[in-house]
Amino acid sequence: MMLMSGNEAIARGAWxxxxxxxxxxxxxxxxxxxxxxxxxDGVYAEWCTxxxxxxxxxxxxxxxxxxxxxxxxxxxxxxxxxxxxxxxYTGVNGGxxxxxxxxxxxxxxxxxxxxxxxxxxxxxxxxxxxxxxxAFEFTKAAYDISEGFDVPxxxxxxxxxxxxxxxxxTGEKVAYELKSYEKDPAKWVMMPAFAKPRRKVQxxxxxxxxxxxxxxxxxxxxxxxxxxxxxxxxxxxQHVLEALPEATVLKLGVTWPLPQGKVQEVAAMVExxxxxxxxxxxxxxxxxxxxxxxxxxxxxxPRDGELSPGAIRYAFGIDAPAHENAPDDVPARxxxxxxxxxxxxxxxxxSRIKAIVTGDIGCYTLGALPPLASMDSxxxxxASVSMSHGFELALAxxxxxxxxxxxxxxxxxxxxxxxxITTVYNRGAGTVCILxxxxxxxxxxxxxxxxxxxxxxxxxxxxxxxxILEAIGVENVSLVNPHDAQxxxxxxxxxxxxxxxxxxxxxxxxxxxxxxRQRKPYxxxxxxxxxxxxxxxxxxxxxxxxxESGYASIDPAQCIGCGQCSQYCAFGAIEQIPAxxxxxxxx
Amino acid sequence: xxxxxxxxxxxxxxxxILAADLLARAALEAGYQVKVSEIHGMAQRGGAVTTxxxxxxxxxxxxxxxxxxxxxxxxxxTEALRNIAFLKDGGYLLVADETIKPxxxxxxxxxxxxxxRGKLEEWGAVLIPAHGIAEKAGNAKCENVxxxxxxxxxxxxxxxxxxxxxxxRVPPKTVDANKKxxxxxxxxxxxx
Numbered sequence: 065m066m067l068m069s070g071n072e073a074i075a076r077g078a079w080x081x082x083x084x085x086x087x088x089x090x091x092x093x094x095x096x097x098x099x100x101x102x103x104x105d106g107v108y109a110e111w112c113t114x115x116x117x118x119x120x121x122x123x124x125x126x127x128x129x130x131x132x133x134x135x136x137x138x139x140x141x142x143x144x145x146x147x148x149x150x151x152x153y154t155g156v157n158g159g160x161x162x163x164x165x166x167x168x169x170x171x172x173x174x175x176x177x178x179x180x181x182x183x184x185x186x187x188x189x190x191x192x193x194x195x196x197x198x199a200f201e202f203t204k205a206a207y208d209i210s211e212g213f214d215v216p217x218x219x220x221x222x223x224x225x226x227x228x229x230x231x232x233x234t235g236e237k238v239a240y241e242l243k244s245y246e247k248d249p250a251k252w253v254m255m256p257a258f259a260k261p262r263r264k265v266q267x268x269x270x271x272x273x274x275x276x277x278x279x280x281x282x283x284x285x286x287x288x289x290x291x292x293x294x295x296x297x298x299x300x301x302q303h304v305l306e307a308l309p310e311a312t313v314l315k316l317g318v319t320w321p322l323p324q325g326k327v328q329e330v331a332a333m334v335e336x337x338x339x340x341x342x343x344x345x346x347x348x349x350x351x352x353x354x355x356x357x358x359x360x361x362x363x364x365x366p367r368d369g370e371l372s373p374g375a376i377r378y379a380f381g382i383d384a385p386a387h388e389n390a391p392d393d394v395p396a397r398x399x400x401x402x403x404x405x406x407x408x409x410x411x412x413x414x415s416r417i418k419a420i421v422t423g424d425i426g427c428y429t430l431g432a433l434p435p436l437a438s439m440d441s442x443x444x445x446x447a448s449v450s451m452s453h454g455f456e457l458a459l460a461x462x463x464x465x466x467x468x469x470x471x472x473x474x475x476x477x478x479x480x481x482x483x484x485i486t487t488v489y490n491r492g493a494g495t496v497c498i499l500x501x502x503x504x505x506x507x508x509x510x511x512x513x514x515x516x517x518x519x520x521x522x523x524x525x526x527x528x529x530x531x532i533l534e535a536i537g538v539e540n541v542s543l544v545n546p547h548d549a550q551x552x553x554x555x556x557x558x559x560x561x562x563x564x565x566x567x568x569x570x571x572x573x574x575x576x577x578x579x580x581r582q583r584k585p586y587x588x589x590x591x592x593x594x595x596x597x598x599x600x601x602x603x604x605x606x607x608x609x610x611x612e613s614g615y616a617s618i619d620p621a622q623c624i625g626c627g628q629c630s631q632y633c634a635f636g637a638i639e640q641i642p643a644x645x646x647x648x649x650x651x
Numbered sequence: 652x653x654x655x656x657x658x659x660x661x662x663x664x665x666x667x668i669l670a671a672d673l674l675a676r677a678a679l680e681a682g683y684q685v686k687v688s689e690i691h692g693m694a695q696r697g698g699a700v701t702t703x704x705x706x707x708x709x710x711x712x713x714x715x716x717x718x719x720x721x722x723x724x725x726x727x728x729t730e731a732l733r734n735i736a737f738l739k740d741g742g743y744l745l746v747a748d749e750t751i752k753p754x755x756x757x758x759x760x761x762x763x764x765x766x767x768r769g770k771l772e773e774w775g776a777v778l779i780p781a782h783g784i785a786e787k788a789g790n791a792k793c794e795n796v797x798x799x800x801x802x803x804x805x806x807x808x809x810x811x812x813x814x815x816x817x818x819x820r821v822p823p824k825t826v827d828a829n830k831k832x833x834x835x836x837x838x839x840x841x842x843x
Contacts, residue, residue, distance in 0.1 A: 299712075303712045305712070384718045387736050387737070390733055395761040395764070397733075397754070597759065
């Protein structure tokens with residue numbers, strides 16, 4: 065028995081089931097699953113450019129006879145929806161399991177959505193583990209379910225399953241031989257003539273899955289009191305156990321399709337049946353669709369964000385125990401771009417020229433927060449480039465501020481490239497800044513096509529970013545060191561004035577400070593400081609301002625010696641300590 | 652369901668996750684069921700972080716609730732104030748006597764809370780000079796283990812068990828310093 069996170073347990077389950085191919089795009093809270101899977105013997109695992117590609121590679125490997133694991137966060141499933149829906153027509157050869165990791169409460173996401181709906185819409189079975197032991201067992205079993213019903217299977221997790229460590233008793237790896245691949249266009253070529261019969265196969269399969277769900281031991285009734293019954297799944301089940309110890313519970317391990325017989329059975333056992341779920345009406349509507357009456361809560365249960373036992377108790381009329389309240393004057397502590405982050409000056413300069421900045425997904429979304437506050441939008445992966453094109457189209461012929469898209473290297477590979485080709489093809493205008501920090505930073509520094517690092521450190525090829533931009537026909541391409549304030553300023557000025565009516569792309573290339581963690585002698589503020597506030601406006605965590613005097617100071621423990629701030633001081637008040645004395649201090 | 656809930660909070664990069672891991676290992680070693688719930692993703696970027704460790708004969712939920720936490724272990728004073736609503740009546744409030752200004756304060760857009768220490772003391776907090784204790788133990792990086800020493804004052808797993816857990820988890824070169832830090836942390840809390 066060992067402590068494993070839900071993500072590690074899913075990886076373990078897949079490996080024990082004989083999965084030998086892993087495909088993913090990183091995304092919180094799913095990322096560690098593929099990182100963990102990649103460490104097992106005898107598996108091949110890779111980061112794909114995006115989730116759609118990952119699922120398609122997975123469908124191919126499954127068709128060829130391998131057992132496959134694909135992992136992604138909930139919004140990644142949106143990207144992968146196209147192959148997902150049709151793979152539920154083709155079915156599988158080797159078992160195919162897809163992790164959809166949801167983020168209720170939006171700890172690290174742009175929305176909260178319920179991946180159950182994908183199971184319902186695509187006719188794909190969904191399993192909902194409530195802890196790491198189940199994450200392990202359900203995943204291992206999912207491969208037999210996938211092959212048995214000839215359909216991919218979704219493991220639906222949430223941040224509290226994926227990122228909670230609980231004890232797991234593991235098992236033995238099963239022997240899995242690559243199944244033979246036979247050419248079968250009626251199964252794999254989804255043109256109308258073949259897809260129509262497969263649609264009928266899908267509907268017949270749905271009926272078999274419904275019957276199976278009622279027999280599946282992953283759905284179980286825990287009989288306690290007869291007054292209150294609860295239908296729930298996943299992490300919420302654990303909260304229900306704490307909050308309502310007297311309730312009879314139908315714990316769903318299979319959340320699509322629902323086990324009709326068990327739902328009706330639990331409804332008959334209790335006076336009042338409730339459905340408790342997080343930020344969604346999926347289960348409630350599914351239970352009601354079976355003709356079973358679901359009661360309203362005595363008090364309101366939150367309809368957004370995460371649940372907790374306390375939230376459930378409250379809905380049933382029990383207030384929180386006595387406690388102190390946090391004082392009103394506790395300042396927020398939002399995350400910030402790191403000291404020495406190569407993105408900082410780009411945001412500072414964009415803020416200075418008051419550009420309309422369409423942003424994207426990654427660390428650099430933090431450029432939206434004060435004091436940089438230089439981002440107008442952030443919607444989804446790659447949207448910066450396409451939205452800037454949209455802004456330019458709508459504002460064409462008006463006297464408008466410069467429109468600038470900001471996107472990271474990994475996000476550009478994910479889906480920014482296809483957006484940019486649209487702009488080039490349609491002769492669109494605007495400026496695209498690619499913040500190439502040599503890694504997929506936000507999710508923990510994974511490899512991507514533009515840094516040439518692969519998940520299992522296999523030999524790779526580092527794609528030539530500037531070469532690609534030139535090859536697709538971008539005429540104004542420049543490569544700039546983002547730590548050089550003057551160079552950043554002048555590149556943005558050229559792009560947004562002289563080239564305002566054309567498309568320009570600036571690649572700001574410098575490694576993420578967390579990649580190599582190299583420190584240079586730190587900077588300090590000397591007696592020439594005039595308390596102008598220019599350096600503190602950079603939002604560097606190492607720089608702070610004395611609330612009374614307004615003078616700046618730099619924390620030597622946090623400063624990494626990037627020197628960005630000294631370029632902004634008009635009074636020469638920010639100096640670097642001599643290398644010799646730094647070495648002495650460091651010793 | 653009767654489990655003990657410990658909420659560890661601080662600022663990204665302070666070592667709350669390692670402390671939570673050591674605590675979980677200690678609880679497992681003591682024969683309990685354990686759940687450790689971490690929220691990461693933004694942790695390295697200086698944001699507020701919390702990790703919840705729950706242990707007992709039977710542990711269901713992995714989250715902490717208002718007024719229901721047995722021990723709050725805060726690596727920073729402001730974060731202790733932020734999380735105080737979780738502490739149950741009579742719970743143990745252990746706070747490293749260290750204050751890190753959040754960025755909105757550092758860039759002059761917000762102020763530090765008034766009378767933070769006074770409020771913490773009024774709530775019965777044990778304010779531990781973890782940094783000084785770690786330095787005294789021979790390695791400033793052992794702060795989080797010094798804090799665990801002070802937490803042991805309330806948990807009572809036994810110093811010997813903790814010794815085994817520390818040996819099995821920290822880099823070999825730092826075992827002695829970590830054990831010393833644990834011992835000094837425990838002494839500090841016992842002496843209060």
